[in-house]
Amino acid sequence: MTLDDLRTALKAVPGRDWLDDAESRVRADPGQVSRLFAQADRRMGRERLAGAGDWTAGQAARAVLLATLDDAGTVARLYHEGDAAERLAVLRALPLLSIGDAAVPLLHDALRTNDTRLVAAALGPYAARLDAATWRQGVIKCVFLGVPLNVVADLDRRTDRELTAMLSALAAERAAAGRPMPADAADLLERTKEQP
Amino acid sequence: MRIFDPHIHMTSRTTDDYSAMAAAGVRAVVEPAFWLGQPRTSPGSFTDYFDSLIGWEPFRAGQYGIRHHATIALNPKEANDPRCRPVLDLLPRYLVKDGVVAVGEIGYDSMTPAEDETLAVQLALAVEHELPALVHTPHRDKAAGTVRTLAVVREAGIDAGRVLIDHLNEVTIDLVRDSGCWMGFSIYPDTKMSPPRMVQILQRYGPERILVNSAADWGKSDPLLTVATADAMREAGFSADDVDRVMWRNPVEFYAQSGRLELTAKPQEDTFAGSSILRGGS
Numbered sequence: 515m516t517l518d519d520l521r522t523a524l525k526a527v528p529g530r531d532w533l534d535d536a537e538s539r540v541r542a543d544p545g546q547v548s549r550l551f552a553q554a555d556r557r558m559g560r561e562r563l564a565g566a567g568d569w570t571a572g573q574a575a576r577a578v579l580l581a582t583l584d585d586a587g588t589v590a591r592l593y594h595e596g597d598a599a600e601r602l603a604v605l606r607a608l609p610l611l612s613i614g615d616a617a618v619p620l621l622h623d624a625l626r627t628n629d630t631r632l633v634a635a636a637l638g639p640y641a642a643r644l645d646a647a648t649w650r651q652g653v654i655k656c657v658f659l660g661v662p663l664n665v666v667a668d669l670d671r672r673t674d675r676e677l678t679a680m681l682s683a684l685a686a687e688r689a690a691a692g693r694p695m696p697a698d699a700a701d702l703l704e705r706t707k708e709q710p
Numbered sequence: 711m712r713i714f715d716p717h718i719h720m721t722s723r724t725t726d727d728y729s730a731m732a733a734a735g736v737r738a739v740v741e742p743a744f745w746l747g748q749p750r751t752s753p754g755s756f757t758d759y760f761d762s763l764i765g766w767e768p769f770r771a772g773q774y775g776i777r778h779h780a781t782i783a784l785n786p787k788e789a790n791d792p793r794c795r796p797v798l799d800l801l802p803r804y805l806v807k808d809g810v811v812a813v814g815e816i817g818y819d820s821m822t823p824a825e826d827e828t829l830a831v832q833l834a835l836a837v838e839h840e841l842p843a844l845v846h847t848p849h850r851d852k853a854a855g856t857v858r859t860l861a862v863v864r865e866a867g868i869d870a871g872r873v874l875i876d877h878l879n880e881v882t883i884d885l886v887r888d889s890g891c892w893m894g895f896s897i898y899p900d901t902k903m904s905p906p907r908m909v910q911i912l913q914r915y916g917p918e919r920i921l922v923n924s925a926a927d928w929g930k931s932d933p934l935l936t937v938a939t940a941d942a943m944r945e946a947g948f949s950a951d952d953v954d955r956v957m958w959r960n961p962v963e964f965y966a967q968s969g970r971l972e973l974t975a976k977p978q979e980d981t982f983a984g985s986s987i988l989r990g991g992s
Contacts, residue, residue: 597761597765628766
């Protein structure tokens with residue numbers, strides 16, 4: 515998904531005039547972005563946005579507002595001052611912005627939470643910038659929390675011997691407790707454990 | 711039977727409570743910001759608390775199928791500590807959030823000049839942000855506190871129909887009823903109000919503008935006393951429709967004045983990448 519895809523899809527949303535106006539206001543006065551960012555969900559709607567995968571209209575509008583400024587300090591502030599839905603929108607927008615590695619600390623913050631939506635969003639495409647140890651812990655946390663592993667970007671390519679060893683150890687603990695591993699984690703282990 | 715608890719401090723409650731509430735018919739709650747037993751000493755403690763009320767706590771409630779909204783304010787007790795007063799400057803950033811459906815709990819604790827000022831300032835914030843206000847009445851000197859509260863509400867210029875005055879009893883109900891404000895009753899195991907007394911009040915006054923809550927928190931309280939009161943209403947001969955009005959439609963009508971009450975499922979919150987992820991930790 516690109517910003518242009520989201521902008522195109524947003525053209526069909528009844529709230530698009532609000533968003534156009536919000537973008538102009540933010541350009542004229544970046545200080546207004548906090549209030550407008552907070553309103554975006556209720557103005558644009560929480561429904562899936564046609565033509566934009568699993569993005570909602572509100573999330574796409576928030577990504578557009580973030581891209582209007584494309585500033586790492588603003589991104590971090592909106593995340594830290596946001597409610598759960600705002601933080602989720604920031605995390606989803608990160609790969610679409612031009613802020614380099616500056617937002618990696620936000621992934622660390624999200625992975626410290628126990629909110630499965632935030633943990634899942636922290637392991638999207640922007641997690642390519644996350645160090646291997648933190649990324650592995652994030653994947654194992656998904657298995658613990660019951661988050662499906664299809665949320666993890668680049669899972670098979672990035673799975674290494676350390677992660678496979680951690681999954682094997684978890685599988686052994688689960689077997690000892692008589693509890694099953696989630697099927698997708700068992701499959702990942704099966705696919706990767708024979709690799710050199 | 712569907713129950714909307716319009717005032718409950720879930721932060722202080724366990725997951726067992728959520729589970730029991732869901733099983734008994736509680737489908738929605740509003741959690742007002744208040745004090746936590748241990749007085750706080752800095753604004754940072756409040757931001758973490760407020761963030762929880764619009765972050766972690768709604769997620770926790772969602773795991774049990776319960777919709778969670780919040781009201782945000784600096785409570786009167788801590789308004790008396792100068793170290794906490796800068797919290798007032800942080801409120802505007804919270805009062806624009808989707809999950810915030812009123813300014814509250816505001817009101818009086820010891821009726822000090824600091825409480826006068828913070829009550830007036832926060833009623834003005836409610837007007838500015840087009841939000842209703844949830845106003846607590848003091849535990850000590852309640853009748854005098856209620857009179858003074860209503861005077862400040864009148865001066866603030868907020869529409870009486872957008873104000874809920876809470877923790878009422880037989881002595882204070884007439885004052886509030888005459889004012890046009892909504893009337894809240896907190897059903898407690900020993901203090902405030904009991905299910906049989908609540909039924910008598912409803913028999914005498916009818917269901918109009920009356921809300922019933924458990925106000926359950928970290929003290930001796932019970933999150934199922936809303937359900938017990940609904941049962942007591944049925945036993946006393948109230949119809950299922952009367953019970954639904956008091957326990958669901960009245961709180962919905964009051965908080966819907968915020969324009970932000972969201973009682974349908976939000977698909978993007980309940981799923982991610984097309985899969986349910988509200989199963990929680992193990």
